[in-house]
Amino acid sequence: MEATRLETEQTSLQLTGMTCAACANRIEKGLNKLEGVTEATVNFALERATVTYDPNKVSVSQMEQSIQKLGYGTAKEVVDFNLVGMFCAACAVKVEKTLNKTPGVTSAVVNFAIETARVEYNATEVTIAEIQKRVEKLGYKAVPKQEETGPSQHREKAIAQQKRKLLISSILSLPLLWSMVGHFTFLSWIWMPDLFMNPWFQLALATPVQFYIGKQFYVGAFKALRNKSGNMDVLVSLGTSAAYFYSLYLTLEWASMGSMAHHGPAMYYETSAVLITLVILGKLFESLAKGRTSEAIKTLMGLQAKTALVIRGNQEMTIPLEEVLTGDIVVIKPGEKVPVDGEVLEGSSAVDESMLTGESLPVEKKAGDNVIGATINKNGRLKVKATKVGKETALAQIIKVVEEAQGSKAPIQRVADVISGIFVPIVVGIAIAAFLVWYFWVTPGDFAGALEKAIAILVIACPCALGLATPTSIMAGSGRAAELGVLFKGGEHLESTHKIDAIILDKTGTVTKGKPELTDVAVQHMNEQDFLRLVGAAEKDSEHPLAEAIVSGITAKGIELPGTEQFEAIPGYGIRAMVEGREILAGTRKLMAKYKISVEHAFDHMTQLEEEGKTAMLIAIDGKYTGLVAVADTIKETSKAAVARLKDMGIEVIMITGDNERTAQAIAKQVGIDQVRAEVLPEGKAEEVKKLQAQGKKVAMVGDGINDAPALAMADIGMAIGTGTDVAMEAADVTLMRGDLNSIPDAIYMSRKTMSNIRQNLFWALGYNTLGIPIAALGLLAPWVAGAAMALSSVSVVLNALRLQRMKV
Numbered sequence: 001m002e003a004t005r006l007e008t009e010q011t012s013l014q015l016t017g018m019t020c021a022a023c024a025n026r027i028e029k030g031l032n033k034l035e036g037v038t039e040a041t042v043n044f045a046l047e048r049a050t051v052t053y054d055p056n057k058v059s060v061s062q063m064e065q066s067i068q069k070l071g072y073g074t075a076k077e078v079v080d081f082n083l084v085g086m087f088c089a090a091c092a093v094k095v096e097k098t099l100n101k102t103p104g105v106t107s108a109v110v111n112f113a114i115e116t117a118r119v120e121y122n123a124t125e126v127t128i129a130e131i132q133k134r135v136e137k138l139g140y141k142a143v144p145k146q147e148e149t150g151p152s153q154h155r156e157k158a159i160a161q162q163k164r165k166l167l168i169s170s171i172l173s174l175p176l177l178w179s180m181v182g183h184f185t186f187l188s189w190i191w192m193p194d195l196f197m198n199p200w201f202q203l204a205l206a207t208p209v210q211f212y213i214g215k216q217f218y219v220g221a222f223k224a225l226r227n228k229s230g231n232m233d234v235l236v237s238l239g240t241s242a243a244y245f246y247s248l249y250l251t252l253e254w255a256s257m258g259s260m261a262h263h264g265p266a267m268y269y270e271t272s273a274v275l276i277t278l279v280i281l282g283k284l285f286e287s288l289a290k291g292r293t294s295e296a297i298k299t300l301m302g303l304q305a306k307t308a309l310v311i312r313g314n315q316e317m318t319i320p321l322e323e324v325l326t327g328d329i330v331v332i333k334p335g336e337k338v339p340v341d342g343e344v345l346e347g348s349s350a351v352d353e354s355m356l357t358g359e360s361l362p363v364e365k366k367a368g369d370n371v372i373g374a375t376i377n378k379n380g381r382l383k384v385k386a387t388k389v390g391k392e393t394a395l396a397q398i399i400k401v402v403e404e405a406q407g408s409k410a411p412i413q414r415v416a417d418v419i420s421g422i423f424v425p426i427v428v429g430i431a432i433a434a435f436l437v438w439y440f441w442v443t444p445g446d447f448a449g450a451l452e453k454a455i456a457i458l459v460i461a462c463p464c465a466l467g468l469a470t471p472t473s474i475m476a477g478s479g480r481a482a483e484l485g486v487l488f489k490g491g492e493h494l495e496s497t498h499k500i501d502a503i504i505l506d507k508t509g510t511v512t513k514g515k516p517e518l519t520d521v522a523v524q525h526m527n528e529q530d531f532l533r534l535v536g537a538a539e540k541d542s543e544h545p546l547a548e549a550i551v552s553g554i555t556a557k558g559i560e561l562p563g564t565e566q567f568e569a570i571p572g573y574g575i576r577a578m579v580e581g582r583e584i585l586a587g588t589r590k591l592m593a594k595y596k597i598s599v600e601h602a603f604d605h606m607t608q609l610e611e612e613g614k615t616a617m618l619i620a621i622d623g624k625y626t627g628l629v630a631v632a633d634t635i636k637e638t639s640k641a642a643v644a645r646l647k648d649m650g651i652e653v654i655m656i657t658g659d660n661e662r663t664a665q666a667i668a669k670q671v672g673i674d675q676v677r678a679e680v681l682p683e684g685k686a687e688e689v690k691k692l693q694a695q696g697k698k699v700a701m702v703g704d705g706i707n708d709a710p711a712l713a714m715a716d717i718g719m720a721i722g723t724g725t726d727v728a729m730e731a732a733d734v735t736l737m738r739g740d741l742n743s744i745p746d747a748i749y750m751s752r753k754t755m756s757n758i759r760q761n762l763f764w765a766l767g768y769n770t771l772g773i774p775i776a777a778l779g780l781l782a783p784w785v786a787g788a789a790m791a792l793s794s795v796s797v798v799l800n801a802l803r804l805q806r807m808k809v
Helices: 002-007 021-032 060-069 089-101 128-137 153-181 199-213 215-226 232-256 269-293 295-302 394-407 411-442 447-460 464-483 491-499 507-511 528-539 545-555 589-594 600-611 639-648 661-671 682-694 709-714 726-731 743-777 783-806
Strands: 009-016 037-043 048-053 077-084 105-111 116-121 141-144 307-312 315-320 329-332 341-346 349-352 363-365 382-388 486-488 502-506 512-523 566-570 574-579 582-587 615-621 624-635 652-656 675-677 699-703 717-721 734-736
Touching: 009 060, 021 037, 021 048, 021 060, 021 215, 021 411, 021 464, 048 060, 077 128, 089 105, 089 116, 089 128, 116 128, 128 141, 153 199, 153 269, 199 215, 199 232, 199 269, 215 232, 232 269, 232 411, 232 447, 269 447, 269 783, 394 464, 394 486, 411 447, 411 464, 411 491, 411 743, 447 743, 447 783, 464 486, 464 491, 464 743, 464 783, 486 491, 486 743, 491 717, 491 743, 502 507, 502 682, 507 512, 507 652, 507 661, 512 528, 512 545, 512 600, 528 545, 528 574, 528 582, 528 615, 528 624, 545 615, 545 624, 582 589, 589 615, 600 615, 600 624, 600 661, 624 661, 639 652, 639 661, 639 743, 652 661, 652 682, 661 675, 682 699, 682 709, 699 709, 709 717, 717 743, 734 743, 743 783
Parallel strands: 502 652, 502 699, 652 675, 699 717, 717 734
Antiparallel strands: 009 048, 037 048, 077 116, 077 141, 105 116, 307 315, 307 329, 329 382, 341 382, 349 363, 486 734, 512 624, 566 574, 574 582, 582 615, 615 624
């Protein structure tokens, strides 16, 4: 099984031509039938297919062909490059061949005469920067003629086209809508031009709306029926065609009677024209609203620097971010964004990392420290060596996780997919049945009346809202969570998190800071500052983590440490040092006993500190006990409040640690955790997860994503606390970017709110259809009202999902 997994690759395809959820289902089924495709999911809201496949059995071009056979397309981006360094036609051939072999590139044409390349590519699979790198490896340079427009270009074009069609359709439909007023006796006082009531005039206005503006519905319906399925286009085409062709029949019949009157019989041209106009309006609103659901990605991408100041050939030059290479030396001035992940070579500064870690205070950086792209350099000039660029940077990894989560399917969406898949044939059946009932029994012989009821049923039942109900909520919910520093790895994890009723917290680095700090100082017979000065100097040469904590705590008080004349580490006991001619001993009870120093009167204080989870060290100067210092891994400031929030949410909280029972209980008491599992080895943590699951609980494990990997994998939901490292992201279902336990209740809250939002959307979408169909069948709904309601249902579902983007936690 492992080998098979290693052979698979994943790609994303931007889709065109989809009109409703049924289209998405059809493409998904078609892709899943291809040999070599492990899994394919299609997100209707994002208009994207995500496919896991074996490249030895199927290629991306075969997938694209399969999509085209189903009657849809894949969006491509086109970029033009100026090529530098080509000397002959062979160079051009080499570049062209290499580009055409690049994964994600559909076609590449190189023109040697004018030294240009035109590349058609899939923007979700390959970037302009990667295409440039391919060319650079061959020894040439590719400079884009224009900036990349991004994968949303086709959507922007589609929106512009929809707006144009809506304008034309509205102008042509308005006189027809006006003529409809003439059908209502209570509105007979409104002035009506005779021309508007002429059947030929109505036919002239309705025909371009039906066949030019409405062409997209006929094309979509043809594709669907050719593939033996139904979709929204089928319903709209059937409904509007019935109204249009029946009106055309009445028009020809009226003309054949030789009537010279301007006024003809009651027509239904306005029904088909107004319906098409309303559907176009609804689709436009839907497209605009869908675009807003991916605002989180745009926000994240907006954090990136656009350019970088690099040193090449002893010269500083500003280049686009895409052209920065690993190993480049980047200069970052005060107030500028850090363009790439890298290591500081020269300079010192404070860097604001709040956008990634949530840490409000700037972090001091000096030579040897790492910096993260998109953070802000506050006050110093830094020279940084680029270690990660492009898709490798921490921010790019975060964007990738959010995109994958937004593009994935939550299990609850399968319900909507099944319903929308069988909905169309059922609706067509109901419409036919309603027509027959009205024509033969309710109003015998009234063909027009019966047809109107059938059209209203076909139109009100379009399952667009059903297809949008889940993916728009997943996109908005995961996007808002990302802004809060919570990254869900997929829609299924966003759904599962709301079921959590027990949480296991790792102690070190999760509940606590994971770094020892100096907490207590007790001195007798000596000034405290002098005491700390000598202790700090003695501990300065020790490599023990506790010694480092003592030295950091003392220097943080502004105390300067003198040099050490002698130093000796005594394993298991402590240290002995000579500072300014004085002997310093620092360590355990055993160390004091070894040098025969009386310390019994300090034991009570020492025991009290140990019961608080602290490590105390006894200090003797010149053979006499002088005091003690205590060090502890202190709890994070927010841990207590976060645990209280989790308890208020009805969640059982358990702390797990490899530390001793006394220290574990002390820490747990400080933060309000009642259940503790101490002295547990990393492999034993997974067993603790199993025990809780055996009790029927849905368990979340929260750890650092490295030594807790077995438990993270075993838990129903694994949450990694960290700053978005690759390891943490791979190990967990949810990454908590900010090292703050409050992110756990935030994640659960966002999951609960998103699931609630999805249920509201599904109820809303199904409610429209289930209520609308019988109302239309009873003849209480005019077709144009049905069209407006159908358009409104899709828009209302998307707007409801967008509420998640403003969610406060």
